[in-house]
Amino acid sequence: MNLIVTIPEFRDARANLFGTVGFVPTMGALHRGHMSLVKKSNQLCDFTVVSVFVNPAQFAAGEDLSTYPRTLDSDLKLLSNYNVECVFAPTSETMYNTDFSTFVDENSLSSGLESLSRPHFFKGVSTIIAKLFNIIQPSHAFFGEKDAQQLRVIQRIVENLNFPIQIIPGPVVREENGLAMSSRNEYLNKEERSRAGILYSALLKTQKQITDGERSVKKIIDLVRKTLHSEPLAKVDYISIVNDKTLIEVQGDVSGDVLVSLAVYFSDIRLIDNITIRFPE
Ligand code: PAF
Numbered sequence: 001m002n003l004i005v006t007i008p009e010f011r012d013a014r015a016n017l018f019g020t021v022g023f024v025p026t027m028g029a030l031h032r033g034h035m036s037l038v039k040k041s042n043q044l045c046d047f048t049v050v051s052v053f054v055n056p057a058q059f060a061a062g063e064d065l066s067t068y069p070r071t072l073d074s075d076l077k078l079l080s081n082y083n084v085e086c087v088f089a090p091t092s093e094t095m096y097n098t099d100f101s102t103f104v105d106e107n108s109l110s111s112g113l114e115s116l117s118r119p120h121f122f123k124g125v126s127t128i129i130a131k132l133f134n135i136i137q138p139s140h141a142f143f144g145e146k147d148a149q150q151l152r153v154i155q156r157i158v159e160n161l162n163f164p165i166q167i168i169p170g171p172v173v174r175e176e177n178g179l180a181m182s183s184r185n186e187y188l189n190k191e192e193r194s195r196a197g198i199l200y201s202a203l204l205k206t207q208k209q210i211t212d213g214e215r216s217v218k219k220i221i222d223l224v225r226k227t228l229h230s231e232p233l234a235k236v237d238y239i240s241i242v243n244d245k246t247l248i249e250v251q252g253d254v255s256g257d258v259l260v261s262l263a264v265y266f267s268d269i270r271l272i273d274n275i276t277i278r279f280p281e
Helices: 007-014 032-044 072-079 121-136 148-160 183-187 190-195 198-211 217-229
Strands: 002-004 021-026 047-052 086-088 140-144 166-170 234-243 258-266 269-277
Touching: 002 007, 007 086, 007 121, 021 032, 021 121, 032 047, 032 140, 032 166, 047 072, 047 121, 072 086, 086 121, 121 148, 140 148, 148 166, 148 258, 183 269, 198 217, 198 258, 198 269, 217 234, 217 258
Parallel strands: 002 086, 021 047, 021 140, 047 086, 140 166
Antiparallel strands: 234 258, 258 269
């Protein structure tokens, strides 16, 4: 497994990879969620490349860019248990040199949900992913379903900008109490981390409620809110039910496939989770 930090060096290494190349983009602080994507890439592709880059463009001023966990040594150790051809870990200066002025900005699926609290986020993600796709030139790229909106935005960009890349989603990997694996879980103290399982409990309740026949968006959201409010440490940012494909807010009654997603603060740590509920219209 090679650690590569510059673009020319990566291009040289890439020129020797003949076959399918699976790409797992990450910001490091790797956990079982990332590893499930690496495993998937190992199964599907001849070679696997992982990037580790904490992307400044997707953080707003006042967010956690400076404190985001940077754990390259342990990330490399973890990755050495898998079949990873190389890890691309560039510096910020490499990715954003002083005359950087070109951004990718998807304009439909990026609005709403996460954008309401983090308006800068998808432009930053879209730009770095386009750059990484151009550098890595993968045949396949793997993204977790925990970041459901991010996944859909990237699928749209690949389609709209004709990247010859197959996007492969990976299911959410959870801690024992249901908390979705995330590098930001490291910020939670022990008590918060155990209580944060409430996000998934609320989503499971919603799933049951819908399966049992409830269709009213208002009633469904009320139940999620009530469940989350039963946990005093949880502060709801948003609860949303959108059409699973268009990400447009469902009004009145739910029908078709819907994405139920939520963002909840524990202290100042913002956690997100979601569930897709599929049922015939
Ligand atoms: O999901 C993430 O970790 C990041 O948003 C990504 C896709 C690596 C882009 O920086």
